[in-house]
Amino acid sequence: MYAFDLVRPATLADAVAAMAHDEAQALGGGQTLIPSLKARLASPATLVSLTGIAEMVGVCRGDDGAVCIGGATTHAQVARDVAAHYPALAKLALGIGDPAVRNRGTIGGSVANNDPAACYPSAVLASGATIVTNTRHIAADDYFQGMFTTALEPGEIITEVRFPVPMQAAYIKFEQPASRFALTGVFVARYADGVRVAVTGAAEQGVFRWSDAEAALSAQFAASAIAGMAPDADGMITDLHGTAAYRAHLVGVLTRRAVEAA
Amino acid sequence: MKVTMTVNGATCSGEVEGRTLLVSFLRDTLHLTGTHVGCDTSQCGACVVHVNGRAVKSCTMLAAEAEGATVATIEGMADADGTLSPLQQAFQDHHGLQCGFCTPGMVMSAAALLAENPKPTEHEVRHYLEGNICRCTGYHNIVKAVLAASGQDLPAVAAE
Numbered sequence: 001m002y003a004f005d006l007v008r009p010a011t012l013a014d015a016v017a018a019m020a021h022d023e024a025q026a027l028g029g030g031q032t033l034i035p036s037l038k039a040r041l042a043s044p045a046t047l048v049s050l051t052g053i054a055e056m057v058g059v060c061r062g063d064d065g066a067v068c069i070g071g072a073t074t075h076a077q078v079a080r081d082v083a084a085h086y087p088a089l090a091k092l093a094l095g096i097g098d099p100a101v102r103n104r105g106t107i108g109g110s111v112a113n114n115d116p117a118a119c120y121p122s123a124v125l126a127s128g129a130t131i132v133t134n135t136r137h138i139a140a141d142d143y144f145q146g147m148f149t150t151a152l153e154p155g156e157i158i159t160e161v162r163f164p165v166p167m168q169a170a171y172i173k174f175e176q177p178a179s180r181f182a183l184t185g186v187f188v189a190r191y192a193d194g195v196r197v198a199v200t201g202a203a204e205q206g207v208f209r210w211s212d213a214e215a216a217l218s219a220q221f222a223a224s225a226i227a228g229m230a231p232d233a234d235g236m237i238t239d240l241h242g243t244a245a246y247r248a249h250l251v252g253v254l255t256r257r258a259v260e261a262a
Numbered sequence: 263m264k265v266t267m268t269v270n271g272a273t274c275s276g277e278v279e280g281r282t283l284l285v286s287f288l289r290d291t292l293h294l295t296g297t298h299v300g301c302d303t304s305q306c307g308a309c310v311v312h313v314n315g316r317a318v319k320s321c322t323m324l325a326a327e328a329e330g331a332t333v334a335t336i337e338g339m340a341d342a343d344g345t346l347s348p349l350q351q352a353f354q355d356h357h358g359l360q361c362g363f364c365t366p367g368m369v370m371s372a373a374a375l376l377a378e379n380p381k382p383t384e385h386e387v388r389h390y391l392e393g394n395i396c397r398c399t400g401y402h403n404i405v406k407a408v409l410a411a412s413g414q415d416l417p418a419v420a421a422e
């Protein structure tokens with residue numbers, strides 16, 4: 001690792017001020033960032049640690065019923081504290097990595113990183129969640145802009161993610177056993193105004209909505225409504241773990257399983 | 263900068279850089295070399311310690327982030343006279359270690375599991391230890407040791 005200064009602000013206002021410095025970078029749980037610093041893939045002059053900011057940690061229900069999760073809340077805390085409000089989301093958090101990763105990794109870090117195989121982006125997109133930052137609210141549909149790319153501006157901090165709670169939902173992850181990330185994962189969420197299906201781990205562009213399945217499932221919420229369907233393999237990832245055609249097939253299978261589990 | 267934390271019950275201070283990892287502080291500054299570095303990439307779990315009661319990979323946490331925290335390492339598991347804790351004794355009794363490299367992390371992860379869930383099922387033990395890699399034992403005896411330490415009857419473990 002190159003040398004850097006570490007600052008540990010206690011308030012969001014102090015963190016925003018610290019992020020205004022040249023070459024400052026946010027540090028969430030460090031479960032992605034510290035390995036990339038070791039590999040010298042990043043060389044910030046200052047790291048601004050967010051996990052000591054009390055106002056960015058915790059779970060509550062908004063006036064509109066949404067589950068609001070502070071940006072520096074760990075996966076382990078989401079698994080515990082969201083279970084009663086949005087079980088499918090809590091279960092997703094409980095399936096990330098391993099206990100030690102979940103005790104440090106945060107929702108803000110995961111959503112800011114937008115790894116194409118990460119779990120949270122599928123929940124955010126399928127729930128039509130809102131990303132709240134220190135400057136604005138960003139709708140999930142506008143937020144994810146391709147592999148490791150988001151609508152965040154330099155220095156912008158995710159303070160909260162707000163999830164409207166669906167009537168039914170499930171996340172099914174086909175785990176890549178070495179990394180424990182999703183080889184492919186599908187989050188299905190059913191709301192009064194329709195069904196949303198978000199797919200992670202499959203496409204070159206990162207997380208995406210499978211609109212054909214959404215239309216069929218909004219008409220009839222049953223696995224049989226999408227029997228035999230799969231998205232186009234064009235644009236899917238091919239790597240040593242699986243071909244594009246394999247991933248496209250998995251998306252169909254996992255979506256049907258998610259509908260059955262919801 | 264100077265950091266201070268409570269390690270295995272004792273107050274410890276030392277000079278660190280921003281980039282100093284918690285595991286480097288424990289091993290190089292405090293000379294607590296029981297915590298191992300296997301992969302240095304947050305994959306293997308050999309470096310697991312408890313920070314404020316929760317298992318973390320000390321190779322993937324900055325020492326300065328543990329300022330003021332309560333840290334427990336493998337050195338704090340046995341009694342002062344060297345008597346092993348029941349969990350460590352179970353690892354010995356059930357051959358839960360061979361070369362022993364992964365063992366500090368295995369014991370610390372297993373201790374965190376038993377603190378949260380005193381009577382885990384075999385499946386829960388395997389699931390909880392997912393982030394701890396062992397190249398020697400094939401895991402079955404580790405799982406047995408953890409189940410034995412929880413005071414439960416040992417089921418026939420898969421592949422026996």
Ligand SMILES: Cc1cc2nc3c(=O)[nH]c(=O)nc-3n(C[C@H](O)[C@H](O)[C@H](O)COP(=O)(O)OP(=O)(O)OC[C@H]3O[C@@H](n4cnc5c(N)ncnc54)[C@H](O)[C@@H]3O)c2cc1C
Pocket residue numbers: 025026027028029030031032033034050071072095096097098101104105106107108109110112113115117118119120156157158159179180181182303304305
């Ligand atoms: C062994 C292992 C297994 C894993 N398995 C999975 C898995 O199964 N599924 C999965 O989804 N993930 C998995 N992960 C990744 C894990 O969830 C990370 O915790 C997560 O991707 C990053 O979160 P973090 O809080 O650690 O962020 P950091 O590593 O601290 O930061 C990541 C990036 O986000 C930025 N950032 C952090 N917080 C904020 C914020 N609040 N606002 C703006 N920017 C911010 C940082 O500047 C950095 O660019 C795994 C990681 C490991 C090491």
Ligand code: FES
Pocket residue numbers: 298299300301302303304305306307308309310319320321322
């Ligand atoms: S050395 Fe920390 S996880 Fe391997």
Ligand code: FES
Pocket residue numbers: 358359360361362363364365395396397398399
């Ligand atoms: S006993 Fe050798 S790595 Fe586990």
